[in-house]
Amino acid sequence: MKKHPNKHIREAIEYAIENGWDVIETGKSGHAFCRLKCILGHSEHQMSIWSTPKNPETHAKQIMQKVKQCNGEEE
Incomplete structure (x- = not known):
């Protein structure tokens, strides 16, 4: 898999x-x-993971939040 250019994402x-x-x-x-x-x-x-989101750190937090929701860690 190719690597995303932003380290947070x-x-x-x-x-x-x-x-x-x-x-x-x-x-x-x-x-x-x-x-x-x-x-x-x-x-x-x-x-979807965006190539160039407006705020990369926020997008990274959204990704992690979605994963945690799936694991039952957050609602």
């Missing part, structure tokens, strides 16, 4: 992978870097 993606999420590479068109998806098949537990 890169760390959040690694956190998702460590917690059982799959990385789905997207095509070259569009603004999405990739898509993260829960391997348990929870349809609500997936999200």
Whole structure:
């Protein structure tokens, strides 16, 4: 998998992978870097990872929050 250019988002993606999420590479068109998806098949537990979000640190926090929700750590 290619590495995200932002270190905060890169760390959040690694956190998702460590917690059982799959990385789905997207095509070259569009603004999405990739898509993260829960391997348990929870349809609500997936999200697009943007290549150049307006605020990368906030986007990284959103990724981690989504993973924690799936693991039952947050509501």
